[in-house]
Amino acid sequence: MWTYNKILEYPINIKCPNPKLAKFIISQYGGPDGELAASLRYLSQKFAMPDQKSKAVLNDIGTEELAHLEMVGTIVHKLTEGASIEEIEKAGLGAYYTDRGVDVYPQSAGGTPFTAAYIACKGDPIANLQEDLAAEQKARATYEKLIDLCRDDPDVIDPLRFLRQREVVHFQRFGEALRGVQDKLAEKKFYMNNMDCNNMNNNNDCDCGR
Amino acid sequence: MEENENRNCGCGCNMNNTDCSYTPEGVNAAFGYNSVPNDNCNNNDVREKMMAEIKSLNFAIIELAEYLDTHPDDKKALCLHKEYANELNELKDKYQRIYGPLSIYYPCNKWRWLEEPWPWERSDFNVDL
DSSP, X not given: OOOOOSSOSSOOOOOSOOHHHHHHHTHHHHSTTSHHHHHHHHHHHGGGOOSHHHHHHHHHHHHHHHHHHHHHHHHHHHHHTTOOHHHHHHXXXXXXXXXXXXXXXXXXXXXXXXXXXXXXXXXXXXXXXXXXXXXXXXXXXXXXXXXXXXXTOHHHHHHHHHHHHHHHHHHHHHHHHHHHHHHHHHSTTOOTTOOOGGGSTTOOOOOSOO | OHHHHHOXXXXXXXXXXXXXXXXXXXXXXXXXXXXXXXXTTOOHHHHHHHHHHHHHHHHHHHHHHHHHHHOTTOXXXXXXXXXXXXXXXXXXXXXXXXXXXXXXXXXXXXXXXGOSOOTTSOOSSSOOO
């Protein structure tokens, strides 16, 4: 289960509102390669992973992504908090303000609401981990584009760089997990789709009636 | 470094030994959980009992916290929260020393975080996390 800690994973010191940047950065909150998608992707895939390392990696990275979700939400909030209506309109956030006010809503930079269609769970640990590797690279690329767009605001760039670096580290961990899974699947007596209670290790008495 | 390697975190594992050589019965006894029937070192009963207690304390705290969020001046709820939170911390510490970490924040000389079962898994021993 999850518990909440009243700390950000990395400090965010944004002093001046800048709704223009918020409009772009919100994509890492609820966009196709955003932190919500990342978190749901890993935390949904962890259940059927075949070895110890991949279960732990998906669980722990999925958890860290929730902390990143909070960071991105904090950035968006601080960039819009205290902005005037004129600034919000000028930033192209008039439509957003109409529907969401000053809430942080999971949507892409283009305004598409978050959808689970952004994530994949293929029921195959190799396919899933390859998807995760690609997802980390896409998120890294997105952060690099955002860093370009925020070039005049070092206070915003700082946490974005941290988040970008985490994508690189996660890519590394998923690569290691993938190699572990490949080894596991190469073992002689491994049943990947073992849903039959009679074949469960030492678990012939599960009373499920099969 | 040498000092660190020799320090035993109390979870029953030893850094100088590659396989985790913890003996739950002995540790259980040390913590006062020696009321288990002596049936061939079956210490799952103790584990299950401790886990059940952790779960009820955990839920009680969640429930109290949500209540206190809207009733911060309720002295009785506050008192209960304090009591349960202290009890849970103590119990979780005991549990983790024997059975390994419940979160990544528990310090240990061996990375026992990888040990199964995870809460979503059927376990070989009768413990549901």
